[in-house]
Amino acid sequence: MKTLIPVTLAATDDDNSRQWRSFFDLTFKKFNLVSHVDGSVAVAAMLNDPEWLHRLTPAYSGLYSTVSKEIWSDVYKPNAFAYAAWMAITGQFLDNSLQRAIYAQQEFHNLFQGDMVIGEYCGRLKRLANTLYDCGTVVSDPTLIINTLRGLRKVGGGVMVESTPMA
Structure with a gap:
């Protein structure tokens, strides 16, 4: 097994x-x-x-x-x-899906990138969306995209995009 x-x-x-x-x-x-x-x-x-x-x-x-x-x-x-x-x-x-959904939804909508690298931030949002799905609340793709963009770290009036140096 x-x-x-x-x-x-x-x-x-x-x-x-x-x-x-x-x-x-x-x-x-x-x-x-x-x-x-x-x-x-x-x-x-x-x-x-x-x-x-x-x-x-x-x-x-x-x-x-x-x-x-x-x-x-x-x-x-x-x-x-x-x-x-x-x-x-x-x-x-x-069993506690309603309570879990409330906490996950709150964290999902209040999450900002802060000091996280982009992969950590997007991964955390995806895990929260999965938790919400498990609790019976589906997060649509447009909602996930909008929330992701909203929470990105801003630098100099724009969105900071991290890049990886080319070898």
Whole structure:
């Protein structure tokens, strides 16, 4: 599973949760495991289906093997199925989505380049836009561009553009 999900989800890293969920979404689709984690199939109805149960183990163990010890301690429940594990793990990051969205939106609109190099500044804006997307608030490309330009450091009445010396 580590080759399919090369990320360990940590409780202190919101950026990491987006990447972790993306790898799992692709893996669940690739191996036709979506019904094991999306709640569309009642687990009780599938307990007599050996094929479904056989495919449950990789989904369940994969979830627990790719999270930090702190997350595992918070969400592990013996004899739970993959759906319960998926909901508990993703809930750690999505339960406070309104609060996260408010803080991210405020930071997004108040961010200025300051002492950051252009790559750091643009990367920070993109990560904030991704956080907002994860919380259900889409930042359009025009909004991202306008906000990026608005926050650039100004020098002598114009926008300062950093260049790299040519070799």
